[in-house]
Amino acid sequence: MSASIHCGFSIRPLLSGALLVVFLLSLPGAGAALLAREYSRGALAEGTRWENPYYVIDSGVDGPVVLITGGMHGNEPAGSRAAEQIVHWDIVRGRVVIVPRTNTPGLKANTRFMPGVDKPANNLNRNFPGTGAPDIARSVPGKALWELARKLRPQWVFDLHEGFDFHIANKGSVGSSVIYLDSPETRKVATLLIDEVNSTITDPKRKLVHISGGPVNTGLARACIDRFGSKGFILETTFNRQPLSLRVRQHRLMVYKALSHLGMVAGGPHVLAGRKAAAAARAIPADELVLVALYDGGGTGGDGVRNVTRQLHPLDKVVLCNVGPADIASGVLPQFDVTIFPGGSGSGIARAIGKEGRERVRGFVREGGGYIGICAGGYLAASNYDWSLGLVDAKTITGKHWLRGKGKVKIELTKEGRAIFGDFRGPLDVSFSNGPIVSPAGLDRLPDFKPLAVYKTEHAENGSPKGLQVGTPAIIAGRCESGRVISISPHPEATEGLR
Numbered sequence: 282m283s284a285s286i287h288c289g290f291s292i293r294p295l296l297s298g299a300l301l302v303v304f305l306l307s308l309p310g311a312g313a314a315l316l317a318r319e320y321s322r323g324a325l326a327e328g329t330r331w332e333n334p335y336y337v338i339d340s341g342v343d344g345p346v347v348l349i350t351g352g353m354h355g356n357e358p359a360g361s362r363a364a365e366q367i368v369h370w371d372i373v374r375g376r377v378v379i380v381p382r383t384n385t386p387g388l389k390a391n392t393r394f395m396p397g398v399d400k401p402a403n404n405l406n407r408n409f410p411g412t413g414a415p416d417i418a419r420s421v422p423g424k425a426l427w428e429l430a431r432k433l434r435p436q437w438v439f440d441l442h443e444g445f446d447f448h449i450a451n452k453g454s455v456g457s458s459v460i461y462l463d464s465p466e467t468r469k470v471a472t473l474l475i476d477e478v479n480s481t482i483t484d485p486k487r488k489l490v491h492i493s494g495g496p497v498n499t500g501l502a503r504a505c506i507d508r509f510g511s512k513g514f515i516l517e518t519t520f521n522r523q524p525l526s527l528r529v530r531q532h533r534l535m536v537y538k539a540l541s542h543l544g545m546v547a548g549g550p551h552v553l554a555g556r557k558a559a560a561a562a563r564a565i566p567a568d569e570l571v572l573v574a575l576y577d578g579g580g581t582g583g584d585g586v587r588n589v590t591r592q593l594h595p596l597d598k599v600v601l602c603n604v605g606p607a608d609i610a611s612g613v614l615p616q617f618d619v620t621i622f623p624g625g626s627g628s629g630i631a632r633a634i635g636k637e638g639r640e641r642v643r644g645f646v647r648e649g650g651g652y653i654g655i656c657a658g659g660y661l662a663a664s665n666y667d668w669s670l671g672l673v674d675a676k677t678i679t680g681k682h683w684l685r686g687k688g689k690v691k692i693e694l695t696k697e698g699r700a701i702f703g704d705f706r707g708p709l710d711v712s713f714s715n716g717p718i719v720s721p722a723g724l725d726r727l728p729d730f731k732p733l734a735v736y737k738t739e740h741a742e743n744g745s746p747k748g749l750q751v752g753t754p755a756i757i758a759g760r761c762e763s764g765r766v767i768s769i770s771p772h773p774e775a776t777e778g779l780r
């Protein structure tokens with residue numbers, strides 16, 4: 282059962298197309314533009330299914346050449362995401378070359394190896410010339426990346442990876458470590474990076490450690506050490522039990538520390554996005570880009586983060602960064618046009634970001650930022666809890682009977698909704714999962730919200746009163762000073778045909 286069948290046509294662009302292009306692009310641009318001296322962009326393995334971009338940031342000032350790679354193993358997205366963020370950094374000395382998505386098909390499939398490639402060539406980070414072996418790389422993406430490395434002969438290489446477990450507690454994984462070939466200089470740098478991240482970790486079983494026996498033979502970092510005398514590092518976070526935003530933050534802290542040690546960077550480690558740099562790097566006009574901060578920290582749950590990511594991350598015009606409580610506390614939100622709070626628990630998210638974080642989100646919206654709340658994010662936007670953000674003049678009316686259950690319900694777009702999402706008439710099937718059932722809160726400090734869609738049917742389990750949900754708004758839009766807010770009670774992002 283999907284909306285496309287129900288309506289006789291696809292309304293696939295409902296969330297991705299309409300919300301982003303119509304709603305978000307009308308927001309004023311946010312984020313300090315940190316434009317480095319010169320950007321250029323190239324493609325590796327062009328015209329093949331392995332094609333992936335690389336970015337060169339040239340400071341115009343003499344200095345080291347640093348190569349940063351991510352996504353060698355497709356199930357290790359943090360390195361790839363961090364590398365995408367580093368593209369926005371202000372490089373003040375030397376040249377930084379960033380290849381964020383070396384194994385693009387693997388990243389798409391969330392698999393370690395290269396999809397469709399036979400063993401042993403399927404592990405991209407074993408495709409580079411081995412110690413003492415002929416100077417030949419294998420596989421299409423391996424050869425292309427090695428050709429770039431040979432041209433660059435980088436003094437420093439940082440290959441960003443993730444392990445499945447913390448090395449400090451489980452020697453079977455290299456997660457949360459810095460891997461390098463021991464020398465006084467490499468040990469000093471590794472210590473700087475490890476100390477930097479460890480100062481943010483309280484749990485002793487999650488701290489980063491040294492692995493100084495050298496990066497793996499036939500890996501990129503090792504090949505660069507062998508052939509060019511590079512200082513080569515593999516930086517590892519741990520993907521189990523840690524949200525993506527936290528792992529990306531650890532990579533960012535390490536790379537920033539290294540570049541800062543080399544006197545190459547300014548602006549701080551928490552530049553995640555920048556309109557001008559992104560526009561230059563993506564060759565897209567700056568005013569066509571939408572910079573999105575997706576909250577993925579404590580209180581999120583289910584597939585919310587994953588579903589939103591699937592919709593938005595592949596879009597070239599969307600710069601998507603996951604953010605967690607620490608990032609919000611670091612003040613990253615003003616770098617973005619819009620923040621999305623997905624499903625989970627509204628009070629859980631509020632607790633995780635804390636009072637200060639809640640004030641940061643409110644401030645971001647008041648000053649012109651966009652807010653999209655989905656389900657839990659809708660509860661969070663409401664005005665009737667002591668932990669909610671009060672971004673829309675709406676209150677929930679379910680009291681203690683908020684647990685109405687999960688299933689398909691029907692919604693219908695209002696005239697205002699059709700003006701935003703397109704002229705889709707008639708009921709649409711959409712997934713519902715204990716979303717907020719709201720009515721006007723009647724606050725003076727906020728303008729009335731506009732319903733964009735209403736519930737035509739309901740879900741009322743667990744002793745919830747029947748008849749309460751039908752006719753109430755399923756999607757509402759409101760203004761909060763200069764900012765715009767959309768609160769979505771059901772889960773269109775999880776609904777086949779509505780995505």
Ligand SMILES: [Zn+2]
Pocket residue numbers: 353354357442443
């Ligand atoms: Zn890896």
